[in-house]
Structures are given as C-alpha cells and as structure tokens.
Amino acid sequence: MAKIDDSVKKKVPELRFKGFTDDWEERKLGELSNIVGGGTPSTSNSEYWDGDIDWYAPAEIGEQRYVSKSKKTITELGLKKSSARILPVGTVLFTSRAGIGNTAILGKEATTNQGFQSIVPNPNKLDSYFIYSRTNELKRYGEVTGAGSTFVEVSGKQMSKMSIMIPELSEQKKIGSFFEQLDNTIALHQRKLDLLKEQKKGYLQKMFPKNGAKVPELRFEGFTDDWEERKLNENVENIGTGRSSFKAGLDYSEQTPYEVLGSTSVISYSDSFDHSGNFVLTARVGANAGNLYKHSGNVKISDNTVYIQSKNLEFIFYLLTKYDLKKLAFGTGQPLIKASELKNLKLFSPKTFGEQQKIGSFFKQLDETIALHQRKLDLLKEQKKGYLQKMFA
Structure with missing residues (x-):
C-alpha cells in the first residue's frame, strides 16, 4: 500500500493498494444498487409459513457476517401474498428500524420482513464486501436520516439518496x-x-x-486425600476491612502516597507501585458488593472494601470465584458484606x-x-x- 499526498485526500483515501491512482467518484447508493424492503405474510394463515424460503427478522442480524439460515421460513404462497421479495446471494441486509444499521451478507437466497432496507449491489458497479465494510457509514446515515414518532425508521428512498465515495x-x-x-x-x-x-x-x-x-x-x-471443609480464615493469613479515614478515588500525590481502593475504584490501580503485598479484594458495600479483584502492591483500602491476604493468593481467588459472595450481602439500599461473614464462610479446600x-x-x-x-x-x-x-x- 502507498500513502497519498494530503492535497488529494478529498478524492482518494489516505491508504491505497499499489496500481490504483484514479480519483474516487461520489455516487448515490441507489445508482449502484437496488434498495429492497421486506414484508410479512399473514401470521394467521398456516399455509404461508414453514416453507423452504428463508425469512429474516432484524433480531437475527448483527452477530454473523454471512447468514444462510433464518429462524423462520415462508412458503411460495406466503411470498406471493406479501410484499416480501427474494434477495440474491451477496445482498447486504440492512436493518432499517428498531436498531438501525445492523448488517449481514446473504450466503443464500432469502427474504426479510419489513424491518429492512437491504442493499442488492449491481454486480458491475458495487462489491458486496466493500459496501458491507462501510457498515458504520450506513448506520450513521440511517440514524441521522431516519424519522418516525413511534420508532425511528429509514426508508428505501432515503437510503437510495445516500452519497458515498467509491x-x-x-x-x-x-x-x-x-x-x-x-x-x-x-x-x-x-x-x-x-x-x-x-x-x-x-x-x-x-x-x-x-x-x-x-x-x-x-x-x-x-493427590488423593479428601478435601476438607474449613472456614475461610483458616486458609488465609488475614481478612479485614479498610479504614474510613481514606477516601475511595483519591489521586496519587505527595499527600496520599498510596492509592486508595474502595467499592467503586477497586480495580483502578497503578503498576508503578512496588509490589509488596498480595490481596484478594471484594467490594463490601453497594451494587458492587461481592465482586472479586486481585491486587499486588502498596495500597490503602477504604472501609467499603474487604481484603484477604494469603500466601496462596491464586488458589483463594479461584476458590472464591466458585462461590457467589453476593449471597453474604444483606440490606436493600446499600448491600453490605461483613468481614466476619467472610471469615466464617465454610469452603472445601x-x-x-x-x-x-x-x-x-x-x-x-x-x-x-x-x-x-x-x-x-x-x-x-x-x-x-x-x-x-x-x-x-
């Protein structure tokens, strides 16, 4: 690939493959493709459904780049009795409502419901994966151009007017x-x-x-011996609660030479501290109560956090991940986990x-x-x- 001079950036991209030097052209999407909507056969008529024709809904689009099997299918009669249309392989499905801009490429002929304005490229003018790769542009255009009182929707006519450089x-x-x-x-x-x-x-x-x-x-x-049920404090060196004199979220400074960890900042720490202590930290107050984090270093811990020190930090951490610590929390407004509850927690080890x-x-x-x-x-x-x-x- 070759870099392009700034003076021509408006008509060509910054980065191109060798051998291509012509300016790009501004065209309307409708000049390069057909924009095709979808339709839904009557759901009360069983003769229209469970046929051989794939029929996509917007909820099915977004995870896969290529789609070739829909959740629901329609019959030939259902196709005739609705506004759904057969779309060829290579069509870029484009959701036009209730989540505008999710795309996928058809790997097999199919139809869609009316929640799409699908792009059927003219094979002599537009490459499927080229336009699929511009999903973010398509999505932004659809979101800005779409309208509606109940939900935002972009029409096929609007999509046809989209200008793109190609x-x-x-x-x-x-x-x-x-x-x-x-x-x-x-x-x-x-x-x-x-x-x-x-x-x-x-x-x-x-x-x-x-x-x-x-x-x-x-x-x-x-290793063949049975595991033993023990209280957590029998397996570790120390379990305690931080002190209220330190405030969560304090920045490192000359006045606060150690970072302060609390229930909302428990994972925000700097690697610049000397590693001299090993902790499993669990937020004990609030919505994060019971969340587990590992930490090594010199820190101050707020009273919103319970710390567990152990020579065998890794095992204790993974042992605790197997137990839902949120079960230990009590209270409705600000759920609380006491260090004493953790100390008496019985686990097999x-x-x-x-x-x-x-x-x-x-x-x-x-x-x-x-x-x-x-x-x-x-x-x-x-x-x-x-x-x-x-x-x-």
Whole structure:
C-alpha cells in the first residue's frame, strides 16, 4: 500500500493498494444498487409459513457476517401474498428500524420482513464486501436520516439518496477482499478466545468439588486425600476491612502516597507501585458488593472494601470465584458484606498446600493465556478501525 499526498485526500483515501491512482467518484447508493424492503405474510394463515424460503427478522442480524439460515421460513404462497421479495446471494441486509444499521451478507437466497432496507449491489458497479465494510457509514446515515414518532425508521428512498465515495470495481474488490481476510482473522481469534473461556468454565466446574462431594472430578497426579471443609480464615493469613479515614478515588500525590481502593475504584490501580503485598479484594458495600479483584502492591483500602491476604493468593481467588459472595450481602439500599461473614464462610479446600498451589498456578496460567488472546484480539480490532479510517475516501 502507498500513502497519498494530503492535497488529494478529498478524492482518494489516505491508504491505497499499489496500481490504483484514479480519483474516487461520489455516487448515490441507489445508482449502484437496488434498495429492497421486506414484508410479512399473514401470521394467521398456516399455509404461508414453514416453507423452504428463508425469512429474516432484524433480531437475527448483527452477530454473523454471512447468514444462510433464518429462524423462520415462508412458503411460495406466503411470498406471493406479501410484499416480501427474494434477495440474491451477496445482498447486504440492512436493518432499517428498531436498531438501525445492523448488517449481514446473504450466503443464500432469502427474504426479510419489513424491518429492512437491504442493499442488492449491481454486480458491475458495487462489491458486496466493500459496501458491507462501510457498515458504520450506513448506520450513521440511517440514524441521522431516519424519522418516525413511534420508532425511528429509514426508508428505501432515503437510503437510495445516500452519497458515498467509491473507486472503480476492481479496487472495490481489492479493498473488500482485504477487509474480509482481516475479519476472518478477527473471527478466528474470537473463536480461540471464546474456546479458552469455555475451557476455563469447564475446569472450574471439574477442579473444585461439586455440592456434596469431598473431591473434585479432575485432579493433578499424586493427590488423593479428601478435601476438607474449613472456614475461610483458616486458609488465609488475614481478612479485614479498610479504614474510613481514606477516601475511595483519591489521586496519587505527595499527600496520599498510596492509592486508595474502595467499592467503586477497586480495580483502578497503578503498576508503578512496588509490589509488596498480595490481596484478594471484594467490594463490601453497594451494587458492587461481592465482586472479586486481585491486587499486588502498596495500597490503602477504604472501609467499603474487604481484603484477604494469603500466601496462596491464586488458589483463594479461584476458590472464591466458585462461590457467589453476593449471597453474604444483606440490606436493600446499600448491600453490605461483613468481614466476619467472610471469615466464617465454610469452603472445601485441599489438605495440602502443594495441591492448592498447583490449582492456583494452573488457573493463573490459563487466565494469562486468555488475557494474551484478548490483547491480540483488541489489537486486531484497533488495526481494523485504523484501516477503515484510512482506506475509504
């Protein structure tokens, strides 16, 4: 790709593939495609439904880039008796009401209800993935242009009038292919991340005893003893509540050399502090009561927070994630968890410190892997945002 001189940015994007130098043209969307609405056959006539024709509703659009199977189907008679129209493969479905601007590309011929103004590209003028990649522009236009008293809706006539800058078709296809590959990579990383999160859920279920059991379903080799039910304060070094003389949300300064953690700021901390203490923190007051966070460093803790110190921090943290701490909270206006309640909380844990360490280290490594994949995914999404800004005029 090559950068473009600022003087021509208005007619060409900042970033282009080599070999393309012509100015982009401003065209109306209706000159490049047909904008097609949908329709709904009478729901009281069973002869119109459960046929072979896919029929989409807006709620089905937004998660997938390509769609090829709808939740509901209609018959040929239902198609004839309604304003629904068959849309070809490559149509960009565009929701036009009750959530304007969700899009998907048809991978199989289908119809829609009236909550769409779908874009059927002229194959000689407009590439499907090129216009799909401009979903954000389509959405903004629809939201600004739409009207209505009950709910905002954009019409097909309005969508046809939308002005867009486009290059000739071969460059469109090049750009469309680039974003399709990028979206495929993002989707692959998302699937990996989702799989890791599901695996973690499975391990949490199998590596801690289920209700009534004294051993988990899955264990590390060499450990065979039953787990013991103990109070939480028998498994940790200290459980306490912060002090009211510190206010949550204070900025770091010469006067407050340690960060202050409270129920609403419990996860906002700076890595610049020396790591000298390990805590599991749980908000004890308010809507966040029972939320768990790990922290290492020199901090001051407000009276809205309960802290738990342990040599085996990781195991304690994951042990507590298996228990809904919100159950310990009482009160309606400002739910409260007392440190004394946490101290007396009975939980099953291994007899040996070594097994606790194994379990804690296992989940810590798994969380680190999940965080790594999350960072990669976030980076790809940020890169896509940058390309979207620079590759369209």
